[in-house]
Amino acid sequence: MNSQEEAVRTRTTMVQKVLRIFEWLLDLYVLDFYIDNQWERLPQSWRESVETMDPEDLGAYLTGAPIKHMLPLSFLSMIKSVQALSIPRESTSQYKAKNNEDYNEFKVGNHPKLKNLFLKHVKIKKRHEISLMADIVSETAKKCNCKTVLDFGSGLGHLVRVLGYKHDLFAVGIECQPQLTEAARQLDLELEYTAKKHLTEETMSKLKRPMHFNMTLTSHEQLLQLPLVDNITEYGLIGLHPCGDLAPLLLKHFVNCSKVKYICVVGCCYMKLTCDSEPYGYPMSAHVKKLGGKLSYTSREIACHAIEQYSERLRRGQYEDLKIHAYRATLEKILVEHNPALKHSQIRSIKHTNNMTFESYCAAALQRVDVELDAGRVRAGGVCVRAWRRVLLVYSLRLALAPLVESLVLLDRLLYLLEHGLSCEIRPVFDPKISPRNHIIIGRRK
Template sequence: MRYQKECVETILEMCLKVIRIYDWLLDLYVLDFFVDDHWNKLPVTWRRTFEHMDPQHLGNILSNRPSNQLLPLSFLALIKTVQALTLPRESTFKKGDSKKESNNLDTCKYHPRLKNLFLKHVKLKKRHEISLMADVVVDTALQSGCNSVIDFGSGLGHLVRVLAYRDDMNAAGIECQTQLTEEARKLDLQLEYTVKKYLSPEAIAKLRRPLHFNVTLSSHQQLLSLPLPASMQNYGLIGLHPCGDLGPLLLKHFVESPNIKFICLVGCCFMKLTCDGPDQGYPMSKFVMSLDSKLSFWSREISCHAIEVYCERLRKGNYGDLKIHAYRAALERILVEHDPKLRHAPVRSIKHSDTMTFEKYCYQAIERVNLPLPTSPAVWSRGHADLAQWRRVVVVYTLRLALAPLVETVVLLDRVLYVLERNLSCEIRPVFDPALSPRNHIIIAKRI
């Protein structure tokens, strides 16, 4: 989706106005539900409406499906506003027409025995992301007249392996973990060993082997000193879910480096963004910096949750395991009342089971804290009373999640605007299936 600079500014300003109104809801942390009495922070009309509503209906409402529930006008207005302002999440990506040697079977891409060559050692979610990301990168590279690309945070090198061996691009991966880089090189050799069984010596000789660099990036200036071959002096940048500030760092490198012809960036881990200082990852654009643009850690954290998966579980009535939020919140009240210093103590994450008692959950959760639990019957009675309110916990968490796309939209459009302010082409597309890959938007910027 292509935006004009003025349009992006308008959307961002409106999103932030709504967020400012509902900061109180976004900043509620589920652990503190009972400690801070979250339920009574909701407007009275919301409490009356959601007190006895089956969470299944909430799943329908947030999924924009028909509902016969009578809802407060303030809540309806909020939901419609969020839906109108936020980036669409349903994938619309269609692969472009590119000139390919579709009749040449003597290649990694088209040989029938090598069809699943690039799926080995790759999980389903990653297969989905790599396949579509590679298609987007190839199309963007063709439009930019650039056949070289560098992938940052390349891990085991699955994406650069596809781009090099399959799509015949000059590809390099940058990874900070030495072990992953070494494993990526081993996987390259394993792939070549398999390919040699099916392709001719001439085709083998033409294969482009990806490069793998071991670098920990702290400044985009480091990228200028990479020992790239002459064939990669002009290149495109790829970031498939770079964590925290790495995404903004890549955008800064793109806008400041004329030799970088394009960038394809999928962000994630917004809660790890630095939000102050000269190298902050949010806000990036001058316009958003001029606004009241603060996004708390908790609002950025919930914006990274899988809203489609969560709503589907609500809709199908599979929300029993969501009780785990209530278990943890009830335990939090016990810990804080025992010792306020134990607030947000790093207890173990325990999966919920319908057969698990609250007492068993608590004992397993605090194993690492090494704290004896209270023995008073009154304490356990209070804990069970809290658990009886688990539907309220689900409601408040769901209401927070309803605002999450608004926060993600602000973070992503701030990045788009950062590029547009420098008079470069930029668009953003929902490419991945959000049920498989919740952070599914790709920012595509080109220097043409």
């Protein structure tokens, strides 16, 4: 066992222990706040302390800023443990966030009039992710001397387009939805149509148009039958926020196929991981399997939330619209009292507005549910809604643990690669305020 694997094992074990201590808090589902009387489940010292705390102060404390407020030692120890054991989320790498002017370097054929082609149809968040991801993939491909890269869950092909036309890689996009694949091909043609107006035939002939095709993955063995061109003997695997089990599938293929020289993957949607049966999406490593213990759906779901954005909103006092959590929890209580079979019904997602009453919220939210609630019971629900700050506080306390849950999932994946003798690392690359799932796992075959 090398020193890196030993250090990761030790850290993973400590993370697991802390999460077990606060499992009771992680598993409080905000939807059931009133049904399960969640406020009373908090230690009395916590209730007395945080109920008198302004949300602005709580938001400041969650970001590590000092506040003038006495807090229980058990609460302080939880926060400090999360801060000490979580994988850092602030980027310390050479890669910096790009603003719109920085995209001038994104030129096709190095022509000054072709600097904006990669920006078409791409939202600001996606631009940020694609630019940094493409830089890292290009750097890793060069280190591994491997010019071919496969992007799983490629969508409209924005990432493979940058990798092909800008970074000169042979890029292949693999997507499960045929309509997205066809749209990606059309965007390639649009780019080339514009490029032809400014580039010579010789330069156009050297551009590497991405390939796009469809595949729905259910096992990593399927990847052994990829319909690649005959001259591709090795390649890299990448995934920018592949959903649920797709990231573990890519990692397993990397481990089991010598043709794969490297992998760059950013996880997402941890709540969709398979955790109760083979093939496991979590846990993957032998060490975490040996430790035992499971991550519940609610804990994996909270790990996908944006703690930086949320904490900043609290600090700025922009939390009035978070009353919607109290509205939904109150409606859940009324629905279950009306008919227990209605628990966790799929209702419309409604955004809070300043003039929204609880009655108007219920009317809008229940448009898709065939149920008539007693008007008096709905009016009485206003008593619960007035306790919306408690709902916000419990949600905030749970969210404080989110980085530690995500760290456990990422450390498990890192250990899985290390246990198979592969070189790997985790980098927080994206700005977490722009892209909350901002860690890239980079693995290379030695």
